[in-house]
Amino acid sequence: MDDELSINIASAALICGFFALWEVLCLLLGVSDLILPRPSDIVATLIDRFPVLWPHILQTLYTTLVGFALGVGIGVAIGVLIGVSRIAYGVAYPLLVGFSSIPKVAVVPIFVLWFGSGTTPAILTAMVICVFPIVVNIATGLATTEPELEDVLKSLGASRRQILWNVGLPRTMPYFFASLKVAITLSFVGAVLSETVASNRGIGNVMMSASSNFDVSLVFAGLMILAALGVALYVVFSMLERRVTGWATRKNDFAVT
Amino acid sequence: MTVQRPIDAAQPGVDAVTTRAPKAVKLENVSVVFGRGEKAVTALAPTTLDLEKGAFLALVGPSGCGKSTILKLVSNLLAPSSGVVIVGGKEAKAKALKVGMAFQNPTMLPWLSIERNVMLPLKIVPPYCHRFRAERKGEFRDRVHALLDKVGLTGFGDHFPWQLSGGMLQRASLCRALIHEPDLLLLDEPFGALDQFTREELWAILQDLYLDRRPSVILVTHDLREAGFLASRICVMSPRPGKIISDRAVDIPRPRDIGLIYQPAFVEMTQELRALIAQVRK
Numbered sequence A: 001m002d003d004e005l006s007i008n009i010a011s012a013a014l015i016c017g018f019f020a021l022w023e024v025l026c027l028l029l030g031v032s033d034l035i036l037p038r039p040s041d042i043v044a045t046l047i048d049r050f051p052v053l054w055p056h057i058l059q060t061l062y063t064t065l066v067g068f069a070l071g072v073g074i075g076v077a078i079g080v081l082i083g084v085s086r087i088a089y090g091v092a093y094p095l096l097v098g099f100s101s102i103p104k105v106a107v108v109p110i111f112v113l114w115f116g117s118g119t120t121p122a123i124l125t126a127m128v129i130c131v132f133p134i135v136v137n138i139a140t141g142l143a144t145t146e147p148e149l150e151d152v153l154k155s156l157g158a159s160r161r162q163i164l165w166n167v168g169l170p171r172t173m174p175y176f177f178a179s180l181k182v183a184i185t186l187s188f189v190g191a192v193l194s195e196t197v198a199s200n201r202g203i204g205n206v207m208m209s210a211s212s213n214f215d216v217s218l219v220f221a222g223l224m225i226l227a228a229l230g231v232a233l234y235v236v237f238s239m240l241e242r243r244v245t246g247w248a249t250r251k252n253d254f255a256v257t
Numbered sequence B: 001m002t003v004q005r006p007i008d009a010a011q012p013g014v015d016a017v018t019t020r021a022p023k024a025v026k027l028e029n030v031s032v033v034f035g036r037g038e039k040a041v042t043a044l045a046p047t048t049l050d051l052e053k054g055a056f057l058a059l060v061g062p063s064g065c066g067k068s069t070i071l072k073l074v075s076n077l078l079a080p081s082s083g084v085v086i087v088g089g090k091e092a093k094a095k096a097l098k099v100g101m102a103f104q105n106p107t108m109l110p111w112l113s114i115e116r117n118v119m120l121p122l123k124i125v126p127p128y129c130h131r132f133r134a135e136r137k138g139e140f141r142d143r144v145h146a147l148l149d150k151v152g153l154t155g156f157g158d159h160f161p162w163q164l165s166g167g168m169l170q171r172a173s174l175c176r177a178l179i180h181e182p183d184l185l186l187l188d189e190p191f192g193a194l195d196q197f198t199r200e201e202l203w204a205i206l207q208d209l210y211l212d213r214r215p216s217v218i219l220v221t222h223d224l225r226e227a228g229f230l231a232s233r234i235c236v237m238s239p240r241p242g243k244i245i246s247d248r249a250v251d252i253p254r255p256r257d258i259g260l261i262y263q264p265a266f267v268e269m270t271q272e273l274r275a276l277i278a279q280v281r282k
């Protein structure tokens, strides 16, 4: 407990130190605002422009979360279908790995082509980019379930559905939540990326237009917001993970991404 | 306590009466081969065995001879390579009997507390499963705790499996095999990780439960005194590929008292069994 506290304090100190160093170095070296604004400038811009930024923050969160939710739904469904059968798992796994190594950025122009610019391609990008880690983890979790655990239920005459529900899925939860942490971050990246390329709303778009207006401190303000949102989403899902899969934390080598 | 009838050493376990009695389990020329081609391992040579309804059979034999394999056949976790397995008058996969099984490794689901692990059969097996939602915090819970108390796990219901020792897990696993009052009890070395005193205590408890409800039991054990004390019949298996080489009745009236195991006749019986196994191991 004490260890955990001192580690937390140390990492907070590291973050503060990073910004302090940034500020001091910019002042000492006289770096121009147009190249690298100081943190204090960025914070001032953030507060100043917050009313304008707020709808964009909501937009980015909205596309991220909707895309993520769709991705989780689809990912779980496909993952279960593949994972329940060892043969299906063996057959589909190479394909999955192949798909998940395609840079998903490449799909943005296709979505724009199909659905025009705006919210839809952002949601779809967020979805596509997060589906594969979820599918791979769910399928792996199910397919690697120890036969001994299934035998406990089989000996009682349980049906396949009961075995899936009482053994397969609970046993897969640590994999699932580990993949959610990865997936939410990816969704966020996907949504912002799509906004940057093809949207007139969202933080990605704000940064894009700020950069073409040489509003450097606004670009950095956007970056700060993205960082904060990314961290917040990650933290929410790791807390969820810890609550739901506490039983597995004694052996913490889960997650295949 | 005295042994009222002499222990019948020579007579085979299947006599005229038991042959006609209804059978809980019947193996007819059942063999099991793992793998194919050059790597094929015969785990069980063609074996014929039947278990009368309500009988208590102990299965002993050297390690790797196929004892666990027989239990897996009966509980339909494994399909025979040849022959048929009849359980409760139907093929094993029909699941005609309510089976309770304690595995050689006391596998508990790691995400469930001991209480929920022990309760698992009540969630799956009819008729209990229909009342599971309503009773899991009421009657079923009390039942689980009563059984945990009996095996000396009072207060461990809300612990998780990794918080228990090997012997404690084995006792929990025994509870899980018993909780749904099975007709057929399959116990694979259920007391292997226990000290002598706890073990003897559990023998007595198991005997009480057996006398109470008279399920059919197959007990796999390496402890000959355990086999003699609990069983009404002892089958000895040869080394792999295993088959049954001796089948004898243990004609001691029940309830049996633990002092029995020091009686000369009892000691003589276990020594005979021991000599037999020592001989076939070579």
Ligand SMILES: Nc1ncnc2c1ncn2[C@@H]1O[C@H](COP(=O)(O)OP(=O)(O)OP(=O)(O)O)[C@@H](O)[C@H]1O
Pocket (backbone or CB within 6 Å): B034, B035, B041, B042, B043, B044, B062, B063, B064, B065, B066, B067, B068, B069, B070, B104, B240
């Ligand atoms: N899944 C498997 N694949 C291949 N061979 C197996 C498998 N399970 C068991 N065997 C083989 O079958 C034989 C019988 O195994 P079994 O588990 O029934 O032995 P056992 O009599 O229970 O031994 P022990 O007393 O050590 O528990 C063993 O020799 C083993 O090599």
Ligand SMILES: [Mg+2]
Pocket (backbone or CB within 6 Å): B067, B068, B069, B104, B188
């Ligand atoms: Mg065994």
